[in-house]
Each structure stands twice: as structure tokens, then as C-alpha cells.
Amino acid sequence: MWHRTDTHRYPVLYVDDERNNLTVFRLVFSDEFAVRTAQSGEEALEILASEPIAVLLADQRMPGMTGITLAEKVKEAHPEVVRMIVTAFVDTRAALDAINRGEVYRFISKPWREDELRAVLRTAIDLFALGSMVGDLQLKMLRSERLASLGFATAGVSHDMKTPLGTVTLGVDRLARKLGKLEEAQGASPLTSDMHKVLADCKAAAKQLKSLIETIRVHAREQPAPTERLRPAELAESTLRLCRAEILSRAQLSFERDEAPPIVGDPVQLGQVLLNLLVNAAQSIPPGEPGRHRVRLRVGGSEGRALLQITDTGRGITPEVLPKIFDPFFTTRTDEGGTGLGLAMVREIVDRHGGTIEVQSTLDRGTTVSVFLPAAPQDA
Ligand SMILES: Nc1ncnc2c1ncn2[C@@H]1O[C@H](COP(=O)(O)OP(=O)(O)O)[C@@H](O)[C@H]1O
Ligand SMILES: [Mg+2]
Known part of the structure; x- marks a missing residue:
């Protein structure tokens, strides 16, 4: 209403x-x-x-x-x-x-004329109110992106925790067996029964940790499989609507659309991918000279796949940093509130859609991120 x-x-x-x-x-x-x-x-x-x-x-x-x-x-x-x-x-x-x-x-x-201007002012205010409503929605979406990406990062981190935890569990079991043999040979003592208790506590704790990690993993990864048939250009357009203002504050924006095959995916998740890449592109550009910089979004096709490509004329990425940018929590933007979760989530979503990402960057010249996604099957 x-x-x-x-x-x-x-x-x-x-x-x-x-x-x-x-x-x-x-x-x-x-x-x-x-x-x-x-x-x-x-x-x-x-x-x-x-x-x-x-x-x-x-x-x-x-x-x-x-x-x-x-x-x-x-x-x-x-x-x-x-x-x-x-x-x-x-x-x-x-x-x-x-x-x-x-x-x-x-x-x-x-x-x-008073009545005329009054009507115009009312319309202008409605327009402004509408604009700030969109801005609020955008903020909410960015915030939920943070939460969502936290989920993805936890999934990644908890995966990394499984291996060391496995080592701990095996170690505890082996120690318990060795302790049993020691008791067979030398008889039980208050010391060995104390050690049994400690080992049992460790085993219980490891088991608890394991089920906790499992819960996090299931929670973070269990998302409905992507099923919707999407047009890449429409996805790009609706995402641009959300971040246009942020980009225009740093750079000129161009949107190029070539023939692109339809894809199958989750529009919200793929929207998050584009939003993150576009916001990263804008943030790589120093504020104050929007006339001298450009962010370009290109939608097209490449060898039967859909291509979503974001190019910026920002500060670029050094060769040392480049291999780390997809790691959860890796950020060079700590001062500006960077979380280092954006690209971790981007990768996770693109993986889930059967796609790939390529990054090319030249220091002080700019960065191009290309996302390739499989074309939808003909009969889908
Ligand atoms: N377009 C880009 N230009 C330059 N650096 C980038 C770009 N996109 C990502 N990066 C680098 O990758 C890091 C990780 O990005 P991301 O995961 O989105 O986290 P955040 O944006 O919170 O720092 C950034 O801190 C930045 O160093
Ligand atoms: Mg980011």
C-alpha cells in the first residue's frame, strides 16, 4: 500500500x-x-x-x-x-x-504558480523517498550478503577443521589401546586409571566437536539446487539497479550485452556473485575522480557458455596477493570494513553452478574478472 x-x-x-x-x-x-x-x-x-x-x-x-x-x-x-x-x-x-x-x-x-510548484515539490519528494527506499533495500541485501557469506566461509573453515580433528580422534584411540597394553603388562594403577579418564574426556570432546562441525557444514551448504532458467542479461540488469549509485560515485559505468545463452541457476545467488564483483570493482577505484575511471560489465557467450565479465580501471592486484583473494577472510581492505568473504562466497556459488572464474589484473591499471557459466540444456 x-x-x-x-x-x-x-x-x-x-x-x-x-x-x-x-x-x-x-x-x-x-x-x-x-x-x-x-x-x-x-x-x-x-x-x-x-x-x-x-x-x-x-x-x-x-x-x-x-x-x-x-x-x-x-x-x-x-x-x-x-x-x-x-x-x-x-x-x-x-x-x-x-x-x-x-x-x-x-x-x-x-x-x-503556487499550486503548480506545490504539486511538483510533492512529486519530487515522493521520488526521493522512493530512491531512499531502494537504497535501504540495497543495504539490507548487502547485510544479508555478509551473513550468507559468513555461512559459506564457515563451511570452508569447518571443512579444514575435519582433518586435524580426525588426527586427534585417531591419536586418542591409539593412546587408549597402548594404555590398555601397559596395564596388561604392569597392572593398573591410580595413574593409569586417571589417564583413562582423561582420554575418555578427550574422546567425548572430539566427538562433540565433530558433530558440531557437521551441523555447521550441513547448515551452510544445504541450499536448494539451482533450477531456474535465467537470462544472463536480465540478471545483470537487475543487479546493476542495486549498485549503480555506488559505482557511479567512483566511475563511469558501461553495460555491454552480446548474445549470451540462457543458464540454469539460482537468481538470488548469482545476483550476489555479480553484486560482489561489481562492488569490488567500484571499491578498487579511488574516490574523487569518477570522470577518469570506468567499470564495465559485459554479458556474452564464450564457447557455448555464458560469460559475465567485470572490468575496472582500479588499483589492480599484485601477483603476491592474487592467489589469496578467494580465501575466506582474506582482505586488503581492513580499514574500509572489508570482510574478505565476498570472493569466497563468489567462488562457492560459481562452483555450485558448475562454472569457473578467471581473474586478470595489472597493478595500477585495473582488473578483469570473468565468470563462465554452463549454458542451459536445450530442453530445460
Ligand atoms: N576488482 C578488484 N580490484 C582490486 N582488488 C580486488 C578486486 N576484487 C578483489 N580484490 C582484492 O581481493 C580482496 C578480497 O576481496 P573480497 O573477498 O571481496 O573481500 P573484501 O572486499 O571484503 O576485501 C580484496 O580485499 C582486494 O584486495
Ligand atoms: Mg568484496
């Missing part, structure tokens, strides 16, 4: 060099909206940097920074803000241009 948005929770920032216009705007709209005002682009940017703003409404003709320039800057620094321009001069070309480039959501001609 769709509830009317509580407009007061979403501040509107109006920017105009004429003080009178600001006063009128405040008088007219403060009843319904949380109004903030600024007299220049610079002042507006300061406000945006220090408080949450949902909607920006900027006069186009201002000394110094124009409305469109301001909108461009806001798009970079605060892409979630819905940006609109007010102008007395119907500068159609610049208007259309800015809308097409995605810098502004719409133009409003000056002098504005």
Missing part, C-alpha cells in the same frame, strides 16, 4: 540570488515543506554538505554559479538529491540538455 509521504521529513532547498524570492518561497511553502534557502550556489553546497536535503530547487540565472552548474555539482556529491531548475528565460536547449544528461529532474518556469 502506498502512503502519502510525510513531506516535512524531506527538506527542500531553494536557491535564488534575489532575497525577496527566498522570502516569498518561505512564506508560501513552509506550511507543507521543511524549507531551507540559500542565496548562491556556494552557500547551497555548504548547506548540502552539512544537512540532509531531499530536493534542490535552484534559480538558473545567478551571478557566479548557474543553477545547472550547481545541479551538476550536487549530482556528483549528493546523487540522491532530486534536482530542479527555476528559470525566467525559457532556455529550452540548455534545459533539455541538462535533463537528458540526467543532471536535473525537471525545469520550472518563472514566475512559478
Whole structure:
């Protein structure tokens, strides 16, 4: 169900060099909206940097920074803000241009009419609210990815625990047998019966540990077998929707789709694979120069298999680090909250789907990760 948005929770920032216009705007709209005002682009940017703003409404003709320039800057620094321009001069070309480039959501001609602008502001706030809802969902998904990947990592770690635990169990058994022989030869004593007790305790503990590990393994690995027939391009599109904003904050994004065969798989798990690889690509790019960097997602086919390929122009991976990146808990991003579980999970899921992964990387140039997945059988 769709509830009317509580407009007061979403501040509107109006920017105009004429003080009178600001006063009128405040008088007219403060009843319904949380109004903030600024007299220049610079002042507006300061406000945006220090408080949450949902909607920006900027006069186009201002000394110094124009409305469109301001909108461009806001798009970079605060892409979630819905940006609109007010102008007395119907500068159609610049208007259309800015809308097409995605810098502004719409133009409003000056002098504005109260009822018209009120309706526009409400729609803009709805748009903003919708955007933050998607953002919340994305966060929730990333969080559940963490949990899911923790499961995968535990599966890997618990597998590694089985061998040493086997050695312990065998050792305890052998010691108990040797102790029995010793008692046969020399007779039992308080010391040997104490040793029997210790060994029995060890054996019980090892057994408990074994069943604990089994529980974790079953829990972590028992996922329904992938059965759904999927189109790789659709998978890519729906995943891009989730992380587009994060990528665009670091780089330009391109999406190339060639012929790709359909695959069989679990859309949620394969979505996690793509999401992790795309987020890794974005995170490999230093912030601050999105114009100079690129993340490319390519969907295609290769020798009868589907190919999902992610290329970034980020910092790359050194040859020493490369063999470790799929290990659970391996991360070079400890400071930025890296868990080192993303690629461990990626590998686990791709394995389960019968696929393979290749990574090519050049230090300071960038990285390409290619995921190959088997094509769906013809009759599936
Ligand atoms: N696209 C990439 N560019 C550079 N390094 C990468 C890239 N993807 C992964 N890595 C390296 O692999 C490590 C492990 O990645 P991952 O398992 O996703 O964990 P996390 O992202 O939490 O560090 C990262 O810390 C990073 O060093
Ligand atoms: Mg990662």
C-alpha cells in the first residue's frame, strides 16, 4: 500500500540570488515543506554538505554559479538529491540538455504558480523517498550478503577443521589401546586409571566437536539446487539497479550485452556473485575522480557458455596477493570494513553452478574478472 509521504521529513532547498524570492518561497511553502534557502550556489553546497536535503530547487540565472552548474555539482556529491531548475528565460536547449544528461529532474518556469510548484515539490519528494527506499533495500541485501557469506566461509573453515580433528580422534584411540597394553603388562594403577579418564574426556570432546562441525557444514551448504532458467542479461540488469549509485560515485559505468545463452541457476545467488564483483570493482577505484575511471560489465557467450565479465580501471592486484583473494577472510581492505568473504562466497556459488572464474589484473591499471557459466540444456 502506498502512503502519502510525510513531506516535512524531506527538506527542500531553494536557491535564488534575489532575497525577496527566498522570502516569498518561505512564506508560501513552509506550511507543507521543511524549507531551507540559500542565496548562491556556494552557500547551497555548504548547506548540502552539512544537512540532509531531499530536493534542490535552484534559480538558473545567478551571478557566479548557474543553477545547472550547481545541479551538476550536487549530482556528483549528493546523487540522491532530486534536482530542479527555476528559470525566467525559457532556455529550452540548455534545459533539455541538462535533463537528458540526467543532471536535473525537471525545469520550472518563472514566475512559478503556487499550486503548480506545490504539486511538483510533492512529486519530487515522493521520488526521493522512493530512491531512499531502494537504497535501504540495497543495504539490507548487502547485510544479508555478509551473513550468507559468513555461512559459506564457515563451511570452508569447518571443512579444514575435519582433518586435524580426525588426527586427534585417531591419536586418542591409539593412546587408549597402548594404555590398555601397559596395564596388561604392569597392572593398573591410580595413574593409569586417571589417564583413562582423561582420554575418555578427550574422546567425548572430539566427538562433540565433530558433530558440531557437521551441523555447521550441513547448515551452510544445504541450499536448494539451482533450477531456474535465467537470462544472463536480465540478471545483470537487475543487479546493476542495486549498485549503480555506488559505482557511479567512483566511475563511469558501461553495460555491454552480446548474445549470451540462457543458464540454469539460482537468481538470488548469482545476483550476489555479480553484486560482489561489481562492488569490488567500484571499491578498487579511488574516490574523487569518477570522470577518469570506468567499470564495465559485459554479458556474452564464450564457447557455448555464458560469460559475465567485470572490468575496472582500479588499483589492480599484485601477483603476491592474487592467489589469496578467494580465501575466506582474506582482505586488503581492513580499514574500509572489508570482510574478505565476498570472493569466497563468489567462488562457492560459481562452483555450485558448475562454472569457473578467471581473474586478470595489472597493478595500477585495473582488473578483469570473468565468470563462465554452463549454458542451459536445450530442453530445460
Ligand atoms: N576488482 C578488484 N580490484 C582490486 N582488488 C580486488 C578486486 N576484487 C578483489 N580484490 C582484492 O581481493 C580482496 C578480497 O576481496 P573480497 O573477498 O571481496 O573481500 P573484501 O572486499 O571484503 O576485501 C580484496 O580485499 C582486494 O584486495
Ligand atoms: Mg568484496
